[in-house]
Amino acid sequence: MNFLKPYASLIESELQSLDLPESPFSLYEPQRYILQNSGKRIRPILSLLGCGVCGAPIEKVIPAALAVELLHNFTLMHDDIMDQAESRRGLPAVHVKWDVSTAILSGDSMFVQAFLQLHKLDNDIDFKWMHEVFTDSINRVCEGQALDMEFEGKTEVSVDEYLKMISGKTSALTSASLKLGGIAAGTSKDKVNRLGIIGHSLGVAFQIQDDLLDVTADAEKFGKRSAGDIYEGKKTFLMVHTLERCTLQEKNWLQEALKNRPLSDNSVKAVIKLFDKYGVIETAIEQMEHYYKEAENEVETFDDSNYKADLMNLIKFLKNRDY
Amino acid sequence: MNFLKPYASLIESELQSLDLPESPFSLYEPQRYILQNSGKRIRPILSLLGCGVCGAPIEKVIPAALAVELLHNFTLMHDDIMDQAESRRGLPAVHVKWDVSTAILSGDSMFVQAFLQLHKLDNDIDFKWMHEVFTDSINRVCEGQALDMEFEGKTEVSVDEYLKMISGKTSALTSASLKLGGIAAGTSKDKVNRLGIIGHSLGVAFQIQDDLLDVTADAEKFGKRSAGDIYEGKKTFLMVHTLERCTLQEKNWLQEALKNRPLSDNSVKAVIKLFDKYGVIETAIEQMEHYYKEAENEVETFDDSNYKADLMNLIKFLKNRDY
Numbered sequence: 001m002n003f004l005k006p007y008a009s010l011i012e013s014e015l016q017s018l019d020l021p022e023s024p025f026s027l028y029e030p031q032r033y034i035l036q037n038s039g040k041r042i043r044p045i046l047s048l049l050g051c052g053v054c055g056a057p058i059e060k061v062i063p064a065a066l067a068v069e070l071l072h073n074f075t076l077m078h079d080d081i082m083d084q085a086e087s088r089r090g091l092p093a094v095h096v097k098w099d100v101s102t103a104i105l106s107g108d109s110m111f112v113q114a115f116l117q118l119h120k121l122d123n124d125i126d127f128k129w130m131h132e133v134f135t136d137s138i139n140r141v142c143e144g145q146a147l148d149m150e151f152e153g154k155t156e157v158s159v160d161e162y163l164k165m166i167s168g169k170t171s172a173l174t175s176a177s178l179k180l181g182g183i184a185a186g187t188s189k190d191k192v193n194r195l196g197i198i199g200h201s202l203g204v205a206f207q208i209q210d211d212l213l214d215v216t217a218d219a220e221k222f223g224k225r226s227a228g229d230i231y232e233g234k235k236t237f238l239m240v241h242t243l244e245r246c247t248l249q250e251k252n253w254l255q256e257a258l259k260n261r262p263l264s265d266n267s268v269k270a271v272i273k274l275f276d277k278y279g280v281i282e283t284a285i286e287q288m289e290h291y292y293k294e295a296e297n298e299v300e301t302f303d304d305s306n307y308k309a310d311l312m313n314l315i316k317f318l319k320n321r322d323y
Numbered sequence: 324m325n326f327l328k329p330y331a332s333l334i335e336s337e338l339q340s341l342d343l344p345e346s347p348f349s350l351y352e353p354q355r356y357i358l359q360n361s362g363k364r365i366r367p368i369l370s371l372l373g374c375g376v377c378g379a380p381i382e383k384v385i386p387a388a389l390a391v392e393l394l395h396n397f398t399l400m401h402d403d404i405m406d407q408a409e410s411r412r413g414l415p416a417v418h419v420k421w422d423v424s425t426a427i428l429s430g431d432s433m434f435v436q437a438f439l440q441l442h443k444l445d446n447d448i449d450f451k452w453m454h455e456v457f458t459d460s461i462n463r464v465c466e467g468q469a470l471d472m473e474f475e476g477k478t479e480v481s482v483d484e485y486l487k488m489i490s491g492k493t494s495a496l497t498s499a500s501l502k503l504g505g506i507a508a509g510t511s512k513d514k515v516n517r518l519g520i521i522g523h524s525l526g527v528a529f530q531i532q533d534d535l536l537d538v539t540a541d542a543e544k545f546g547k548r549s550a551g552d553i554y555e556g557k558k559t560f561l562m563v564h565t566l567e568r569c570t571l572q573e574k575n576w577l578q579e580a581l582k583n584r585p586l587s588d589n590s591v592k593a594v595i596k597l598f599d600k601y602g603v604i605e606t607a608i609e610q611m612e613h614y615y616k617e618a619e620n621e622v623e624t625f626d627d628s629n630y631k632a633d634l635m636n637l638i639k640f641l642k643n644r645d646y
Contacts, residue, residue: 027469078431082424101405101472104427108401109465111434115458119451128442128450135438142432146350149424 003313007045007058011069012038014062020113030094030106031113034073037089042318043177044069046202049314050181050195052307053299061184063120064130068177070114071138075173077107079145111138121184130183133192137176144168151235155255162240163204171203191302198298198311205291206318211236212284215272217323230268233258237287238280242271245278292319326636330368330381334392335361337385343436353417353429354436357396360412365641366500367392369525372637373504373518375630376622384507386443387453391500393437394461398496400430402468434461444507453506456515460499467491474558478578485563486527494526514625521621521634528614529641534559535607538595540646553591556581560610561603565594568601615642 015035020028044065051061079085080093081103087093095103118130147165151157178199182192214229214236229236239258243251254274257267275281295315302308338358343351367388374384402408403416404426410416418426441453470488474480501522505515537552537559552559562581566574577597580590598604618638625631 024466024469024473026473027466078427081427100423104401104404105465105469105472108431108434109462109469111431112458112462112465115438115454116462119455119458127454131438131450131454132442135435135442139432139435139439142428142435143344143347143350146347146428146432149428150347150349 003310004045004317007048007310008041010048010058010062011041011044011065014066015069018066018113026098026102027106027109030077030098030102031073031110033091033097034077034088034094034110035069037091039089041069042314043072043173045314046174046177046199047181047184049307049311050178050199051185052181053195053302053305053311054182054185054187054191055303055305056185056187058181058307060122060125061181063117064134064180064184065177067114067117067134068173068180070110070117071134072173074107074110074114075138075141075145077103077110082145082149124186125184126186130180133176133179133183137172140168140172142168144170144172152233154235155258157235157240157243159240159244162235162237166204166207167200170207171200174203174206175199194298194301198295201291201295201298202315202318205288205295208237208284208288208291209318209321211238212281212288213321213323214238215275215281227268227272230271231262233261233263237284238275239271241280241283242274242278245280246274250274289319326633327368327640330371330633331364333371333381333385334364334367334388337389338392341389341436349421349425350429350432353400353421353425354396354433356414356420357400357411357417357433358392360414362395362412364392365637366395366496368637369497369500369522370504370507372630372634373501373522374508375504376518376625376628376634377505377508377510377514378626378628379508379510381504381630383445383448384504386440387457387503387507388500390437390440390457391496391503393433393440394457395496397430397433397437398461398464398468400426400433405468405472448507448509453503456499456502456506460495463491463495465491467493467495475556477558478581480558480563480566482563482567485558485560489527489530490523493530494523497526497529498522517621517624521618524614524618524621525638525641528611528618531560531607531611531614532641532644534561535604535611536644536646537561538598539604550591550595553594554585556584556586560607561598562594564603564606565597565601568603569597573597612642 018035020031022028047061047065047068048058052058076088077094080088081095081100085093086096093103094106118127118134121127121130144165144167147161148169151165175196176199178195179192182195211229215227215238217226225231243254246254254271257263257271263271292315296312299308299311299315341358343354345351370384370388370391371381375381399411400417403411404418404423408416409419416426417429441450441457444450444453467488467490470484471492474488498519499522501518502515505518534552538550538561540549548554566577569577577594580586580594586594615638619635622631622634622638
């Protein structure tokens with residue numbers, strides 16, 4: 001992933017110079033903390049590449065790229081409270097290191113910081129359009145997260161409902177990230193829409209892959225407990241497909257098992273057997289590849305450039321990840 | 324307060340037709356719930372009046388007025404979690420009726436709905452300016468809330484720190500409410516700034532009055548427990564002034580008492596005695612009147628109109644409230 005380094009370095013250095021205020025300390029320190037615990041910065045990099053493939057200097061989109069990263073980290077801060085997650089990327093979650101109130105308020109403020117970043121965009125950029133795409137994406141992220149939380153209490157979740165959920169929770173932001181790049185570049189509506197399709201497909205592929213890696217990945221490399229989603233009784237791609245394909249008897253058993261979280265080791269083994277029996281892992285691989293392919297096809301429609309090549313490389317890199 | 328009715332009715336009917344989506348139910352139902360439990364709608368009414376005193380039809384600012392009310396209710400939803408408040412205007416708080424996760428996410432979504440409202444503004448309105456004022460205000464609200472939470476753990480809070488806190492927590496939004504009215508009316512920077520001053524003064528006056536009513540109001544009418552702020556050991560206007568004026572011995576006692584929350588009946592009585600001894604109630608009345616007067620003086624600089632008269636009436640109404 002050497003090709004990603006220049007983009008990642010640019011985002012890191014811009015995040016370093018964000019200059020969040022010192023005071024109130026309890027408001028801004030948790031934001032610095034979660035931002036320093038760097039992830040892959042995929043979303044802001046998508047913004048840079050979206051801008052690049054439209055032929056504009058990638059610096060044009062930096063404020064929006066930072067906004068996207070701030071927004072993403074705000075959702076992590078609040079999601080960790082809702083999911084009662086103790087840690088994030090190996091460090092204590094904000095609500096654990098501080099407390100729930102601090103994590104709620106710092107998250108809210110981080111959301112505000114994201115919007116404040118947008119004000120730094122050049123005046124020749126269509127601010128209202130940018131703002132609409134940005135706000136629409138976070139609206140869909142909230143809806144996706146709500147659906148995901150509703151799934152917990154439901155025994156019946158269809159594949160369609162699952163796709164609707166990840167379209168919000170995961171794809172809305174990857175889609176917006178690329179679109180913002182196009183808008184910053186001052187490109188056409190059509191191109192912006194095509195960037196949106198790339199981001200959407202990438203998001204769906206990425207999430208199906210995440211569900212898949214839960215059972216196929218080397219747990220240590222993946223950084224999560226093997227079959228952790230099954231232990232937690234999550235309605236993943238694999239689970240909702242199994243629920244649609246299995247016999248009524250198996251379904252009754254499965255629905256009962258999913259209610260008693262965390263599942264026992266034996267139950268988890270039995271679930272994996274059902275995954276095998278109904279070939280849902282193959283379906284997941286197939287679907288993941290389908291969505292990655294869709295993204296690649298859409299990238300192909302753009303003019304050749306180094307940015308286009310790097311966007312293709314990024315897709316390949318994501319597709320081939322085993323963690 | 325008959326003069327307020329037409330404005331309040333307009334806001335109510337617009338809120339009724341907000342048309343929040345039905346699904347996800349867990350995301351939007353809490354928002355409908357908190358919005359129906361209507362408050363005084365002072366902030367959106369300020370937006371209408373801000374627009375009116377600048378000579379434009381008040382309908383121009385409706386989307387921003389709704390945005391302000393949504394934003395205010397979002398802060399209430401999250402504040403109630405942070406303050407562990409069980410109820411709000413006589414009904415269970417959202418995090419009590421549902422749960423903390425639902426209240427966090429519905430609040431986040433309500434914040435998003437506020438921004439979405441801004442997209443409905445007419446195209447001849449300076450969207451970026453509107454957005455800057457709006458976002459800046461919620462940024463300051465977050466900072467104010469953080470300071471307020473920090474005060475809880477501090478034994479020493481100066482009058483200046485207190486004023487900084489309420490400038491954010493209370494005044495930022497009343498100030499923005501009026502400014503948004505001016506911006507929607509397409510008025511000058513100078514007039515918008517003057518509207519901001521009115522809103523700021525009103526917010527400070529309103530908050531000092533709230534602190535005052537805690538000890539002077541008829542508890543039943545006020546809807547809060549008499550001296551509730553003292554029982555909770557809050558650093559109110561009265562408290563920070565007392566801490567600055569009392570003897571070292573009294574201060575030591577007071578700081579110790581404030582650590583053991585809730586305070587005992589005897590401690591509360593002793594605190595009220597200190598308020599009397601150091602004349603802080605008189606100071607509060609004086610300061611409250613000073614800020615209301617400042618607001619009135621600034622309103623005077625606008626051209627005469629029914630809206631100006633109503634804004635004056637609103638200030639008088641607020642000043643004379645005893646609950």
